[in-house]
Amino acid sequence: GQQLNQSPQSMFIQEGEDVSMNCTSSSIFNTWLWYKQDPGEGPVLLIALYKAGELTSNGRLTAQFGITRKDSFLNISASIPSDVGIYFCAGHNSNTGKLIFGQGTTLQVKP
Amino acid sequence: GAVVSQHPSRVICKSGTSVKIECRSLDFQATTMFWYRQFPKQSLMLMATSNEGSKATYEQGVEKDKFLINHASLTLSTLTVTSAHPEDSSFYICSVPGTYEQYFGPGTRLTVT
Numbered sequence: 001g002q003q004l005n006q007s008p009q010s011m012f013i014q015e016g017e018d019v020s021m022n023c024t025s026s027s028i029f030n031t032w033l034w035y036k037q038d039p040g041e042g043p044v045l046l047i048a049l050y051k052a053g054e055l056t057s058n059g060r061l062t063a064q065f066g067i068t069r070k071d072s073f074l075n076i077s078a079s080i081p082s083d084v085g086i087y088f089c090a091g092h093n094s095n096t097g098k099l100i101f102g103q104g105t106t107l108q109v110k111p
Numbered sequence: 112g113a114v115v116s117q118h119p120s121r122v123i124c125k126s127g128t129s130v131k132i133e134c135r136s137l138d139f140q141a142t143t144m145f146w147y148r149q150f151p152k153q154s155l156m157l158m159a160t161s162n163e164g165s166k167a168t169y170e171q172g173v174e175k176d177k178f179l180i181n182h183a184s185l186t187l188s189t190l191t192v193t194s195a196h197p198e199d200s201s202f203y204i205c206s207v208p209g210t211y212e213q214y215f216g217p218g219t220r221l222t223v224t
Contacts, residue, residue: 003154031211042204042215043155045112050211088154092211097143099213101154 006089006102013079014110021087021105022073029091032065032072033099037086079109113139113207117216125224129193132219134205140185141207149202161188195223
């Protein structure tokens with residue numbers, strides 16, 4: 001099925017470093033979502049973006065909805081070991097109500 | 112957001128048997144729920160949309176006779192994997208939709224031996 005292009009696929013960083021990941025799509029989405037999935041768990045919603053150009057923060061996380069509505073990025077500042085996990089972007093298809101997911105970015109943080 | 116539970120969290124079954132997975136919306140009435148499957152190191156793939164009071168709608172390539180979905184009430188949807196095979200081993204996750212976002216259950220790890 002359709003997927004968003006998410007990069008990078010994986011990242012291995014030192015504790016305290018900042019992280020950036022992004023998603024692009026050939027289609028326009030009116031809502032972009034960022035989720036985090038811990039091993040053996042379901043995804044948890046981190047940030048929801050509803051307007052083109054919107055910049056939203058949640059603690060150390062900041063996400064932006066691209067002005068063209070075809071892309072989004074997520075930044076994590078001052079990473080800590082519990083940031084380890086898989087981060088997924090998702091676009092909401094307003095016609096079907098379904099989510100289209102990116103391939104995920106696996107983040108590993110070295111203490 | 113909605114609080115979603117799944118039961119069981121893990122299940123091991125033998126080939127040829129059937130297994131039922133429950134998804135409950137604990138604090139929100141849901142006329143629609145979604146069922147996903149996730150293989151190791153892969154993204155979530157939507158299997159079907161569960162509709163309260165009507166038949167589920169399945170994504171292309173998903174066998175409706177193999178993956179039976181019953182949306183019994185506004186808080187409960189069940190997925191039954193019938194005649195399970197080892198290739199059905201996967202992580203099954205349900206979700207409850209909000210306005211645009213979805214809230215996911217903790218997942219069920221199915222292993223078919």
